[in-house]
Amino acid sequence: MENGERPADSAGLLPLFACSSPAEGLEEKLRRVREENRRLAATLGAILADHPHLRALATAPTTSAIAATATARTRSSSAANAAREEANAAREQTACVTVESRTKVRTVCARAEPCDSDANLSVKDGYQWRKYGQKVTRDNPYPRAYFRCAFAPSCPVKKKVQRDAEDTSMLVATYEGEHNHAQSPAKESARIDSTGYGQTGFLPCSVSVNSSSQMVTLDLANQLPGSSVESVSRKVLTPAFQKVLVEEMVNSLKNDAEFMQALTTAVAEKIVQNIPDL
DNA sequence: CGGATTTGACCTGCGC
């Protein structure tokens, strides 16, 4: 939606809304979100241009594709070195994946929100996990959390999650073993968060924009088969997506009791100002 | 009140 294209409201509240400062603040936020979306799309494009293997991953997000890429990258190094390599590479990319096929160990790097506490260390991947331990390791001041698959008691998969020591905005998750069951119900996978892992195995598949505490998620997991990151980037820039974005923000704000309170106060103040005798 | 999380204690493997 372009600036100034506000739908008319039959109650005539919007003109009032438009001249109040909270509304101007919202428009400013909207502009910032649009700008961030453009920057994200540009960044994705640049990343894909520099990293052809990522383009392949984006086009065919299958376990075999991940394994093929990861095997090539980890062949000459130990699993630990691979994890470090991936952590470093992740500073240039948003997220990355390695697979050690022999031992069924996968390392996933994901960018975490800086505000996340250690207790929030969790890489959402479509499965439900139960934390069973936490330990501070020698080479990293941040605690390592140990998780077991909570969906099936007999499932042998374990997960370790630890904040990267050099780049604290990165989470390094190590998966051991393979699930012997289907993914857990939508409860967990629906909560795609800032770490951005959805339904397609361990491939990062969503981009989130956290603007002024409002989270907007572009879910790449639900793209049609064969769709690429470029096509998603183009989608971000379409008026239709922008419109959905705005509607999502409006819905979020409508459900925000604090915002509605502030809005009500602002409207009441305006009404009072427009009554000369008061 | 039941399930999830926390956290200190304990176990195990490895290098010296």
Next chain:
DNA sequence: GCGCAGGTCAAATCCG
């Protein structure tokens, strides 16, 4: 055998 570090257990605590 000893010490260290990583991994796991389980009681206590938290939380919905």
